[in-house]
Amino acid sequence: MFYSGESDVNVIKAVKEAVGVPVIGNGDITDFSSCREMYERTGCDLVMIGRGSYGNPFIFEEIAAKLHGEDYAPPTLEEKMRVMLEHIGLILELSEKCEELAMHEARKHAAWYMNGYYGSAKFRGRCYQLSSYAEAKALAAEFIDLQRERGIN
Ligand SMILES: Cc1cc2nc3c(=O)[nH]c(=O)nc-3n(C[C@H](O)[C@H](O)[C@H](O)COP(=O)(O)O)c2cc1C
Structure with missing residues (x-):
């Protein structure tokens, strides 16, 4: 999308349905709920986070913990x-x-x-x-x- 508008999850969904290899959903994931939405709306196998990690490299640990239903203590x-x-x-x-x-x-x-x-x-x-x-x-x-x-x- 070249950083304009929101990522088109329908395209990711269509790709996932068309191919037999793992598909990585990417675009506009900034927290746990947007990550969960990417999985749910596209059926993708993995996600990738770019700009959402700016100043927040803790996002990976946070999302992984929440996806696994584990407790997460945010950094001080x-x-x-x-x-x-x-x-x-x-x-x-x-x-x-x-x-x-x-x-x-x-x-x-x-x-x-x-x-x-x-x-x-x-x-x-x-x-x-x-x-x-x-x-x-x-x-x-x-x-x-x-x-x-x-x-x-
Ligand atoms: C610092 C940075 C470097 C990137 N470099 C590339 C690149 O070399 N090639 C590419 O296809 N996309 C590149 N992208 C785009 C990302 O792969 C990604 O598709 C885009 O940032 C949307 O995801 P996001 O909303 O999580 O940032 C880059 C993004 C960022 C933030």
């Missing part, structure tokens, strides 16, 4: 920020660019991890100014403090 904000810093650290480590330029790629990820919290818009804006890992670490600590002040963990 502290855990999210720890994973965000690990993610950014890996981007910088694997990039062939210098830290400042590699941060241009990494900082959008930092911003995504901060979605949905108090003051997120302002912090996301600040993420786009980041030019080093040390700055990202300091910003994550500040973000955690701000949420704690409001009783959010």
Whole structure:
């Protein structure tokens, strides 16, 4: 669909009915219910998640647990920020660019991890100014403090 409109599940369903190999349903899966809907509406064998994992790599564990009827404990904000810093650290480590330029790629990820919290818009804006890992670490600590002040963990 080239990211316009919603993915056409009827096409996936038609493919599933036409072929004998496993079919992977993909498009617009952002949580457990959209994942379940993909399985139910298409009969697909597996699913693939792209944009729904931006800033939320925990989505795979969450959906897998819920599909198996297991308890799922979402990550705390502290855990999210720890994973965000690990993610950014890996981007910088694997990039062939210098830290400042590699941060241009990494900082959008930092911003995504901060979605949905108090003051997120302002912090996301600040993420786009980041030019080093040390700055990202300091910003994550500040973000955690701000949420704690409001009783959010
Ligand atoms: C970062 C990223 C890279 C992608 N790269 C490719 C690609 O190289 N080839 C391709 O056919 N689709 C690519 N896609 C499209 C995805 O495979 C997928 O079809 C699309 O993102 C819709 O799924 P989603 O709603 O879960 O993101 C990419 C998507 C993302 C988010």
